[in-house]
Amino acid sequence: MIAQIPMNLFRLIVLLLLQVLLFSNMRFSIFVNPYVFPLFVLLLPFETPRWLLLFIGLGAGLLLDFFLGSWGMHGAACLFIGYARPFLINIITPKGTEFEVSPNLFAQGITWFSIYTTVTMLIYLTFYFVVEAGTFYNLFWLLLKIIGSTAVSVIFILILLYFFSARKKRKYA
Amino acid sequence: MYNLFRFIVRYYLLLLFLLLEFFCFYLIYRNSRFHQAAYSNTGNALSGRVYSTSQNVASYFYLRSISDSLVKENASLRARLQESLYDTRVDTGSVSDSSARRYVQSYSYIAAKVIRNSIVEPTNILYLDKGSAQGITKQMGVISPTGIVGQVVNVTEHYSAVMSVLSKDFKVSARFKKNDYFGYLRWDGIFPDEAILEDVPKHAPVKVGDTVVTSGYSQLFPRNVMIGVVKKVHAEPEKGFLDVSVRLTSDFGNLNYVYVVNNIRKEEMQQLDSVINPPKAH
CATH class of the missing domain: 2.40.10.350 (Rod shape-determining protein MreC, domain 2)
Known part of the structure; x- marks a missing residue:
């Protein structure tokens, strides 16, 4: 458990810099805002205690808030996916699967990871954009924004994972 | 009492989650984006430095469009030069006091570079690379060569935050x-x-x-x-x-250089205003 700390800390910093300096400046359209930062919460070790997930999620989110000037919004959304993560993993993982230490693209497989990332990002961005708008007034535009941003975020996350995941042989093909 | 205790133990995770979530919403409520930009100095000074470094690199990519807009603006300024105006006054030969000037400066402009910009948020805040050291204060207007941009909501010594027209609270x-x-x-x-x-x-x-x-x-x-x-x-x-x-x-998606409007007669106007609408005593 302790051995995982430096790697995760490093990942946190890299993702934070990527998000703040690169992805938050990518303006494809007002309906497409890519977010890759939640990947940090996605890749925390499976064995992380659930209460710790909440605090790490909250802390990471608030750190992003600090740089993007949106006090509490990313904190609330990251906390939410931190809370939802164990339930989600339980649902989408077949019974009896043995886990690596952390989620890994090549260990869990591309299908598993696509579902995992898509559902999490959908939850994250729905939560974030709804809180940000503070209203359902422009529901159609809001939905468009959520769907567009989720799709592009998932693509970016999978690309990042593909290039930066440790390539281990899959145990259960 | 025992039941309550058991309830807490059983659902401690959900309760902890709700408690932390509540804390986040308290933060959101207290520091709406506008207020955060207006009052948080630490955030500005630190993130301002990070953004100005990244903008320094990025600004090379926009050089062409910057010089285009500068050329256009030069042209419009040239049109306003004394030489390009026609003086319609008829000289009647009367003696006038040379110290009585016909025009007095009432606005001056401080050029600044945009180091952070956004157009996709509900309240969009721009950061400029000039601050109180260059004479910028809160409540100054900001314009670009093509139109109005916003209003200064916070200044530090070398940076300032501008609430853009693209903001819920801007009017x-x-x-x-x-x-x-x-x-x-x-x-x-x-x-x-x-x-x-x-x-x-x-x-x-x-x-x-x-x-x-x-x-x-x-x-x-x-x-x-x-x-x-x-x-x-x-x-x-x-x-x-x-x-x-x-x-x-x-x-707004392509702002590089902007001008902060310094209204020299603002205080005089405010004095007048305070006579008509006396400020409420606190």
Whole structure:
């Protein structure tokens, strides 16, 4: 458990810099805002205690808030996916699967990871954009924004994972 | 008591989650984006430095469009030079005191570079690379070569934060160039090139394509700074006012250099205002 700390800390910093300096400046359209930062919460070790997930999620989110000037919004959304993560993993993982230490693209497989990332990002961005708008007034535009941003975020996350995941042989093909 | 204790132990995770979530919403509620930009100095100073470094690199990619806009602006300034004006005064030969000047400066401008910009948020805040050391204070207007940009909401020594026109809380009085009918301009919250002009009386002769400029009624901007052109006019039968949708001329997605408007006579105006509307005692 302790051995995982430096790697995760490093990942946190890299993702934070990527998000703040690169992805938050990518303006494809007002309906497409890519977010890759939640990947940090996605890749925390499976064995992380659930209460710790909440605090790490909250802390990471608030750190992003600090740089993007949106006090509490990313904190609330990251906390939410931190809370939802164990339930989600339980649902989408077949019974009896043995886990690596952390989620890994090549260990869990591309299908598993696509579902995992898509559902999490959908939850994250729905939560974030709804809180940000503070209203359902422009529901159609809001939905468009959520769907567009989720799709592009998932693509970016999978690309990042593909290039930066440790390539281990899959145990259960 | 025992049951309560058991309940807490059983659902401690959910309770902890709700508690932390509540804390987040408290933060959001207390520091709306506008207030955060307005009051948090530490955030500004630190993130301002990070953004100015990244902008330094990025600005090379925009050199062409910057020089284009500078050339255009030079041309429009050249047109205002004394040499390019015709003096219609007739010299009657009377002796005039040379110290009585005909024009007195009432606005000056501080050029600044945009080091962080956004157009996709509900309240968009720009960061500029000039601050109180260069004479910028809160509540100054900000304009670009093509139109109005926003209003300074916070300054540190070397940086300042500007609430852009693309913000829920931004409102400025605007008028039509061809006549003096005026209204209040605010962002419609969706598209970065569209705003709504409210409170224009129904009988005002407004057509699509009319030019909208600043009224000069607020102390933010001088009179006749470009805002946009009328895109659509909508009259609802039950309302006494028109809904005018305006296409903004400032390209908010592509701001590089802006000018902070320093209204030299602002204090005098505020003094006058405070006589008419005395500030409430706190």
